[in-house]
Amino acid sequence: MYDVTAIGELLIDFAALSTDGAGYPTMKANPGGAPGNFLAALSAYGAKTAFLGKVGDDAFGTLLRKTMADAGIETRGIVTDGTVFTTLAFVTFSPDGDRSFSFARKPGADTRLLFEELNLALIDEAKVFHFGTLSLTDEPVRTTTQKAVAYAKEKGKLITFDPNLRPPLWSSMEEAREQILWGLSNADVVKISDEEVEFLWGITDEKEAAAKLLDEYGVKLAMITLGPKGAYLANKNGGASAVCPAVKPIDTTGAGDIFGGSAVSRLLKMGKEPDCLEVEELAAIAGFASAAASLSTQKTGGIPSIPAEAEVLAVL
Helix, strand or coil: CCEEEEEEEECCEEEEEECCCCCEEEEEEEECHHHHHHHHHHHHHHCCEEEEEECCHHHHHHHHHHHHHHHHHHHEEEEEEEECCCCCEEEECCCCCCCCEHHHHHHHHHHCCCCHHCCCCCHCCCCCCCEEHHHHHCHHHHHHHHHHHHHHCCCCEEEEEEECCCCHHHHCCHHHHHHHHHHHHHCCEEEEHHHHHHHHHCCCCCCHHHHHHHHHHCCEEEEEECCCEEEEEECEEEEEEECCCCCCCCCCCCCCHHHHHHHHHHHHHCCCCCCHCHHHHHHHHHHHHHHHHHHHHHCCCCCCCCCHHHHHHHHH
């Protein structure tokens, strides 16, 4: 049995380390992809996880499969396709660590995943099924993801969702909004950033956003991340906030994914339905996840930056 199975993208993040006089960056390759980062955090904190996705038959695809296996993630659901390249993302940073993205994904291997290629046993054997919107940007992976979500819901799995908005990957922002709203309407647990909330509804208050998710979309647990300010978690029993420990960030890549994986790891450890958590338990989840995400920003990359559980607990 698995605690969480996720579907989505595996890719290489090329992170800028420095720039020359003409502005060209020297870059470091890191394993990436939001669902991969999410599962790696879960695995680091004791969960058993599995991945459904596609990589190219190339050096980066081979590296990503090995990285996932080394992180303790089941890789039987990773398909290799020799007709397309593994997706690449190029990340550059502002002086305060904020990111800008460029993608080599026209198409990337992750977008070519077919429903018939899915190892459905990995969904059958999981408690939780997770997805994000990068697997809703293009066909055929959009239809594959929609069918997989429907399959998981039919099997009674808890559904978790991360909008993970990346504007360069959408043909229009209206299409992005439509697909994110579809994801929200099909999820039990949602991790969403303050920026994504503002994009969708023009809302800047996290409590108002959480109430909208709970009341209008039927979400059982809403997790609103607030960047360096922390997070706000809410369910039908109330809400709780957490602040981030003070850190000096050098790379925020994957921090939101690590927050999500960390939060779901605590939810699993508590062994309760997300809408049954008490306010004190919401606060404990928010605190642990905020600390893990903050500590991760002190290193480059997503998966390589996940802090050890003991390190997170020490900060708390």
